[in-house]
Amino acid sequence: LVIDGALRGAIEANEFSLVYQAITNAHSGKLTKVEALLRWNSALLGPVPPDRFIPVAEDSGMIIALGTWVLDQACRQVGLWKQTALHDVTISINVSSWQLADPGFVTLVSQALIRNGLSPHQLELELTERVLIEDTLNVQTVLAQLRALGVGISLDDFGTGYSSLSYLTQFHLNTLKIDRAFVMDIEHSERSNNLVHAIIAMGHSLGLQLVAEGVETAGQAAILERMGCHYLQGYHIARPIVPDELLRFADSRA
Ligand code: G
Ligand code: G
Ligand code: MN
Ligand code: NA
Helix, strand or coil: HHHHHHHHCCCCCCCCHHHHHHHHCCCCCCCEEEEEEEEEEEEEEEEEHHHHHHHHHHHHCCCHHHHHHHHHHHHHHHHHHCCCCCCCCCEEEEHHHHHHHHCCHHHHHHHHHCCCCCHHEEEEECHHHHHHCCHHHHHHHHHHHHHHHHCEEEEEEECCCCCCCCCCHHHCCCEEEHHHHHHHCCCCHHHHHHHHHHHHHHHHCCEEEEEEEECCHHHHHHHHHCCCCCCCECCCCCCECCCHHHHHHHHHHC
């Protein structure tokens, strides 16, 4: 209830910001994508993590305005990177099921791309498995429209949720993000290692790009690269950081 009250007016009060986490090519180490992550520094409550306020914003419907702000802000930032080492980066944005269900969503996305001079392949939308089980028919249509625009669709936290393997062919996905719960134990648990290996093999056979999340050690990165995982994300690569820091990181990997 307190969060709900504090969320009202928070966009106008400029209390939100985005940080960006690098996603590198597992083979070359080059920065190819970045995930935009929302941060809220509330005047009333101080910093509130997204796990706490996103569900509240979803319950109140505020997620639509907030999600629109994130989309605009992230696309504007990529537009600002035009003349830099990040000029061809793909931005990955987390999208709530409520946004996908909003009839104006596809138009909103295409307008954000045009307004900021982004090529559609520079935008990727991250969905969770939960999105795919809710209102399946409409979701399929919306995802097909987004793919037709040239926007990428990525399945976040893969393997933790309500995984049905049929989703992988039923929906227009192009990227799987392997949840960090599996990546975490890859060096020491044969079971996790086998599981990640199997996910990667399956992704390859379905023509999907694979991103490993939560990569925290050099050992994990090496194993994942050997298994054929295309991209790596996690504290071993970089933490979520502000644009200036990300630019320095990109320069170091150019
Ligand atoms: O960045 P952090 O680890 O604190 O994120 C926690 C959770 O919040 C993650 O599941 C992430 O996907 C989600 N999240 C972060 N930013 C956004 C956003 O802009 N929109 C939505 N819907 N979820 C987000
Ligand atoms: O659900 P989603 O994958 O969008 O969550 C992204 C969140 O994961 C971000 O909030 C980020 O802070 C967190 N994260 C990113 N890399 C790592 C990591 O290597 N280890 C841990 N524990 N968390 C991470
Ligand atoms: Mn994500
Ligand atoms: Na994730």
